[in-house]
Amino acid sequence: MSSLLQVRVTGILVEEGRLLLVKQKVSDSRAWSLPGGRVEQGETLEQAIIRELEEETGLTTRIIKLLYLCDKPDASLVHITFLLERAGGQLRMPTNEFDHNPISDLAFIPVSELTEHGFSALFQQLAQHGFPDAGSYKGLKTNIGL
Secondary structure, eight states: OOOOOEEEEEEEEEETTEEEEEEEEEETTEEEEOSEEEOOTTOOHHHHHHHHHHHHHSEEEEEEEEEEEEEEGGGTEEEEEEEEEEEEEOOOOOOOTTOSSOOOEEEEEEGGGTGGGTOOHHHHHHHHTTOTTTTEEEEEGGGGTO
């Protein structure tokens, strides 16, 4: 039995040393995550991340560059992370009307406090160092601390 491969995009928006996060249940140990979601049929990766950021945060964004391409084979998932910049919009809560895992908060969190919000020390370290090896395939998603 084969399962359909899913593609998920996440966006990293850093302003004044703070990273934009959304609060929703990720796991028992983590309630904050990067904004993003699944790529829909007929969408480009760029269209998907711009749509997801706008839906989840109210901000319009542009891609600066590809950060990491990762695998999550246990979920038949390809995970693609982009570095973004704000193009416009106002930070606001999403409607959550079709979301099975609703977002309960949005915040710009200092990069130095990512571990306090459930992120791994490895991910915090990558963020503090400007995401070294940007644009590369990193293997398992755990290799970037996500």
